[in-house]
Amino acid sequence: MTHEPPSTAPEGGAMTLATLTTTPVLDVVVPVHNEERDLAPCVRKLHADLTQTFPYRFRITIANNASTDGTRGVADALAAEIEQVEAVHLEQKGRGRALNAVWSASDAAVLAYMDVDLSTDLAALAPLVAPLISGHSDIAIGTRLARGARVVRGPKREIISRCYNLILRGALAARFSDAQCGFKAIRADVARRLLPHVEDTGWFFDTELLVLAERAGARIHEVPVDWVDDPDSRVDVVATAVADLKGIARVGRGLLTGRIPVGELRAQLGRAPLEPATPGVPAGLFRQLVRFAAVGVASTLAYLLLFVLLRGGLGAQGANLVALLVTAVANTAANRRFTFGVRGRPGAGRHQFEGLLVFGLCLALTSGALALLHHVTDPGGGAELAAVVGANLLATVLRFLLLRNWVFRNRPQESTS
Numbered sequence: 001m002t003h004e005p006p007s008t009a010p011e012g013g014a015m016t017l018a019t020l021t022t023t024p025v026l027d028v029v030v031p032v033h034n035e036e037r038d039l040a041p042c043v044r045k046l047h048a049d050l051t052q053t054f055p056y057r058f059r060i061t062i063a064n065n066a067s068t069d070g071t072r073g074v075a076d077a078l079a080a081e082i083e084q085v086e087a088v089h090l091e092q093k094g095r096g097r098a099l100n101a102v103w104s105a106s107d108a109a110v111l112a113y114m115d116v117d118l119s120t121d122l123a124a125l126a127p128l129v130a131p132l133i134s135g136h137s138d139i140a141i142g143t144r145l146a147r148g149a150r151v152v153r154g155p156k157r158e159i160i161s162r163c164y165n166l167i168l169r170g171a172l173a174a175r176f177s178d179a180q181c182g183f184k185a186i187r188a189d190v191a192r193r194l195l196p197h198v199e200d201t202g203w204f205f206d207t208e209l210l211v212l213a214e215r216a217g218a219r220i221h222e223v224p225v226d227w228v229d230d231p232d233s234r235v236d237v238v239a240t241a242v243a244d245l246k247g248i249a250r251v252g253r254g255l256l257t258g259r260i261p262v263g264e265l266r267a268q269l270g271r272a273p274l275e276p277a278t279p280g281v282p283a284g285l286f287r288q289l290v291r292f293a294a295v296g297v298a299s300t301l302a303y304l305l306l307f308v309l310l311r312g313g314l315g316a317q318g319a320n321l322v323a324l325l326v327t328a329v330a331n332t333a334a335n336r337r338f339t340f341g342v343r344g345r346p347g348a349g350r351h352q353f354e355g356l357l358v359f360g361l362c363l364a365l366t367s368g369a370l371a372l373l374h375h376v377t378d379p380g381g382g383a384e385l386a387a388v389v390g391a392n393l394l395a396t397v398l399r400f401l402l403l404r405n406w407v408f409r410n411r412p413q414e415s416t417s
Helices: 017-022 039-053 071-081 095-105 122-133 155-172 188-197 205-215 237-257 262-269 285-339 348-376 381-407
Strands: 026-032 058-065 085-090 110-114 139-143 150-152 183-187 220-224 226-228
Touching (some): 039 122, 085 095, 110 122, 110 188, 122 139, 183 205, 188 262, 205 237
Parallel strands (some): 026 058, 058 085, 150 226
Antiparallel strands (some): 110 183, 139 183
């Protein structure tokens, strides 16, 4: 058939008996643009595989976006021939636009998509959707970069893919391993919350959806896949890379400015931060320690550089004061954002004020160390540096405890992630 199904997917986690018997549990979307040659073999193979291995009702939706060859005719013929196949035609081009349109209208409980070239082995489809059907996970992605994956592709695309994911980790703190693999699934109720906030209509759609999902606390399940590169791929690698970098910058700005409502999405998905299960054992402590240490290393290096540069003109005490003050402001801002996940403007001024009070204690420690050193002996530059480094180590422990338990402790009015 050729139509757009109504949006009646159920809310919640695991599928109900009514869902399993009256509506498709799985809707696999195959987005296509000028794929008249590959479309029929792909759909027939996918349909045969699902018929043999998938125990619930399913649908295969061909999302034809602005094809100018014979793709539309092939899609309509397949929809007329095979009961579980439907075709949707969009006038505008864009894989992201096609997925957004079909997923938003689908009545299935689990929504998936795969590329028409079937680069990913279909044996991974059942492990992909199983945790979504059970309600354990919210999104599932195929990954070519995790242990257990088997991949055949050229060095150029391998390097580009790994570099892109490294950029994602550095710029947006992404923790998923492979943003671009064309083999993903999402629960319909989660998709309805996230899709209105996904702006990209092209290849960056996947990445933007995953970043929003991760920030909103969604559980992302990864499946290592067998993947063979399509040598006939018509993707413009350079243009796609440029568009992806622009997308990363746009999403980054949205997260920093609070334009993307992460706190609201987290509340809608019911993914509030975990409360400590045992008194005295804080949730997320290890991750906070790692991020705090990274910020601390950068702050210490900046502090030492400023101290050395200013030592000649301001003296040891003056250089220590200025260097510590400058790095303290930057340190508080960095820890606010990256270590403790506090975003948006509310509370920023108070955080900086309380951070300066913490700075005062650190200043007392480092200044006291310098004063004691000069009282005992007439030190050289190396001894001064050793003294301030030792005092800074002690001050770092104090800073973390005060930031975590006082400055950035969770407050109802502040948005965290």
